[in-house]
Structures are given as structure tokens and as C-alpha cells.
Amino acid sequence: MKRTYHGSCHCKAVTFQADIDLDQGTAKCNCTFCWKQRMWNAGRLKPSDFRLLSGEDMLADYGKSGDWGETHHRFCKRCGIATHGHGRIVQMGGEPFMSVHLAALDDLPVPDLVAAPVHYMDGLHDNWMNPPAETRHL
Template identity: 55%
Template sequence: MKTYHGSCHCGSVRFEADIDLGAGTSKCNCTICSKMRFWAAQVPSSAFRLLAGSDTLREYRYHTRRDAHYFCRHCGINTFSTGDSPALGAFHAVVLASLDDLPVEELLAAPVRYLDGRNDNWVAPPADTRHL
């Protein structure tokens, strides 16, 4: 477990999160994750702290409106999403690309779990993951 710091591109949104990259990361093939090239680490919401930018964040929900994707209204960067799952309860999915102090070596060593969100199948990976 390590505390990482992240931000949007313009720096208006800043946060920190306690993340165990060894526990794995996720990439999803649903329509929004595919377009954003979403690569995240899910943490319990208690492990996430928004430091600045609550007034700058905008929320986007689609389809089932279950999960919320947050982005900076100034630069448009998605830094995290929120949701609720049976395994984690309330969670924050931290966008790994928004972490300012994540060494590339740690990112490359992190296991990746592929999710078939496009088919609402959260227990098996999609048939093809090369594009994710």
C-alpha cells in the first residue's frame, strides 16, 4: 500500500489515494472506458481523498447511471470514477494516468484485469483485449 498523488491536466483537481498496485488494476471494454482508454485502480472510498477542485469537478453518468465519472470542467481530464460493488462496497476508481508520482516501472509491473463491460459480464474478460 502506497499513497499516490494525482491531478487533472490544469491542476485544478488534486487528490491522493492509498493504492496497492500489486492487488491489480483494471481495463474495461465498455463504450466509455474504450473511448477514454480507462486504466484504473479501484480502492475503497475511504482510501481516496479529494484535496482540491470539488467545485471544478463535473459528473457524467450513462447507461445504467450506476457509476459516476468525474472530470475537470476546465481541462476535461477524467481523474476518477465512483461506484458501488459487492466486493468493495463504495469505491473510487483512480485513473492511473492522472497519478503524478507513479513511476513507470510500478505501472508496468501492476497486474491488469480485463473487464467485459460492453456485455455486462464483470466476471470474465472480453475475447480480445489488445485494444484496451
């Protein structure tokens, strides 16, 4: 069931709300960007499921694109904490999506987080719909 969560960066300059159904699963990816952040997210959200409440002027953007699509990773300029991302990936239908860093959610109960299914993506090889051979490190 979809629930509205509230999130922020560490210094609270960036705040947001996101409508997330944890029963639909969470995601971890092995691409070099996600690996270096140890990112765990709720992805494939519709853009309407995400609302930036404050801090648009405090958000930095790191983007990457290629034949596979594009992604933008957003983070606070002041404290450096990643909060969310957006983009489109051809293998995922090419439609715009949002993702939220689960660690940035302020009101996500730990039991709900650990009960949520985890989907693994082999982003290192642009194979977004399949898990990599090894996932224990993610």
C-alpha cells in the same frame, strides 16, 4: 503493499490522494465509455482510500445506472481530464467503490505501472467479473 499516490488533472484545479496497492492489480474495460477514453485504472478502492484535496467545484460528473448498478465518471470542467470515478456494481458485491485513472497520478513510476497486473472486464456486456474475448486493443 498500499502506497499513497498524488494525482491531478492537467490544469491542477483538481488534486487528490489515493491509497493504492498496485500488487492487487489494475483494470481495463471494454465498455464504450472506457474504450473511448482508453481508461486504465486502479479500481475497487474503498471510499476511504481516496481523498479529494482541491477542486470539488471544478469537477463534472457523468453518471450511468441500470440493473447492474451505477457509475460516476469525474473530470475537470476546465481541462477535461478524467481523474477518478465512483459507484457500485452488483456483480462486484454492490458495495460503494472508488477508482482512480492511473494516467492522472503525478508520482507513479512507470516501472511500477508496467509491473502491475492488469485485470480485464467485459463491461460492454455488463460482465464485470470476466474478461472479454479480445483484450489486445485495451
